[in-house]
Amino acid sequence: MVRSPSREETGLKKGPWTPEEDQKLIDYIQKQGSHGSWRHLPRIAGLNRCGKSCRLRWTNYLRPDIKRGKFSEEEEKLIINLHSMFGNKWSLISTKLPGRTDNEIKNYWNTHLKKKLLLMGIDPVTHRRRTDLELLANFPKLLSSSTNSSSFINSLMENTLGIQADTVQLARIQIMQVLFQVLLKTASFSSSSSSSSSSNPNAYSNLVLSNLLSSSQLPPLQTFSNNSNGSSVPLETSSFGESFQTPNHSHGFPVQNSENNSKQLLFHSNGNNMLASTESYSVDQKQDQIDLNETSAANSVNARAMDTLNLTELDDSDLSWKDVLDQIYW
DNA sequence: AAATAACTCAACCGCAGTAAA
DNA sequence: ATTTACTGCGGTTGAGTTATT
Known part of the structure; x- marks a missing residue:
């Protein structure tokens, strides 16, 4: 976790900071009220470091308002949602998480959250199911x-x-x-x-x-069907079936929820997986769109819940997954 | 118990943008 | 208009730690 000390040709120290160096930096900034010019800070503060190294040490570690410790579940969800919207804009994401630095969030993403999404079958780049x-x-x-x-x-x-x-x-x-x-x-x-x-x-x-x-217990086959009035508008296919373009949401997939046997529309929006009942959307064939009444029945579910939700094949399905494959591959 | 692999995260590097000279 | 200095950002590194063989 700590780099071995080394010296550049300029004679400035690199590598891990010692407690003495930390104290010099803290003392200087507290005494001045601000860091001032980072370039001139090391010489005045008596540090054999470059200004850049001092700035990094202060902003990522010594700043008094930095929150330490494990990320909460809420913070995790927020990071995933923000990443689905902004991508690797760590500085921007960190502004939404008080006390967390961009470096810390970036590290946490790369070591924990990316792996978590992969294990859930979600592409961490596109935030869509693989x-x-x-x-x-x-x-x-x-x-x-x-x-x-x-x-x-x-x-x-x-x-x-x-x-x-x-x-x-x-x-x-x-x-x-x-x-x-x-x-x-x-x-x-x-x-x-x-x-x-x-x-x-x-x-x-x-x-x-x-x-x-x-095991012979395989994930359920998820197929698609036309929606309730039989006017599906295929744009692409996926394991969830045929997708639909919606005005405010990138894609929707008609599914049946085995928990209550309701027909629902599953879609992905701003990093959230959402479910909408058949009552909350209608199909506009002329515009090749599904209109979604978000205020009525759309509800958000997290990715973990999506994994355990058993979305099964619809009884009135016109096309099976096999047929889709036939059309694609044969 | 020892060797090896995998993980973590502080720190570094290089580039881009901006302001001042 | 050009150069220089400075700052901020995102990607990467690598030593220490932890887990596995």
């Missing part, structure tokens, strides 16, 4: 779906190209195997995967793979 790894989690279902001979590709291969059905099935299974192997390679298998560092982007893939290989 869809590539959910594809892996749904691998067995994809594999079973490959036996469906009614798909377009099967029809094409069998009827148009004259390839036998069993050959088609074998080819599809082989493709699935290749896909599985590629995904396996992207995940680092190590016995200590649970403690993977923030620099390891494969933490979630390790988690998914562990679940996949150790």
Whole structure:
């Protein structure tokens, strides 16, 4: 945690500060009432340091209004929300957390929060759910779906190209195997995967793979359907299904909440995951938009709650996840 | 108990923006 | 208009600490 002392060619000291140096800096600033010119401060205060080093030591460590200790859950949530809005603007983020320095928040993000989001399956850069790894989690279902001979590709291969059905099935299974192997390679298998560092982007893939290989209890297949009046407006697909553009929110996904069997719209806004009931949104086909009445039924849920919420396939689904894959990959 | 790997965070570096000369 | 000095910011480093093998 402490660097070994070294000296630059100029003779100025670098590395960790001693308690004596800290006291000199504190005494000087308290006596003057302010730091004044950082460049001239070290000479006047009797410190063999550059002004930059003094400024950093004061702003990141010695300042009296600095809050020390662990980040609270509220602070964590705030940092995640602010990061989803501002990105790596640590200085800006720190202005919203009194007593916390940009350096401290940056370190906390890189060592804790990034890892936390990855383990929850959320991309810490985009703050959206990682869809590539959910594809892996749904691998067995994809594999079973490959036996469906009614798909377009099967029809094409069998009827148009004259390839036998069993050959088609074998080819599809082989493709699935290749896909599985590629995904396996992207995940680092190590016995200590649970403690993977923030620099390891494969933490979630390790988690998914562990679940996949150790148990047959796989995450529920999440498919999409048209909304209540059957006028869905597809813009893109994801593991949550077809997304919708909303006026104030980037994307919405129609889902069914198994807790109360209600049909809801899941969307991501300003770093929050939000759920809206079917009563609180309507579809404008002309504008290819969903209009959301935010004041009525939209409620915010945190990312942890989202993970445990069992969002299941809708009964009136017109398209299955398999069909989406068919359209994309075949 | 020792070796190794992973994690933490204070401190440094370099760049960009701004003000003064 | 150009140069210089200074400050602030974000990315990175690396020694000490802790966890794992």
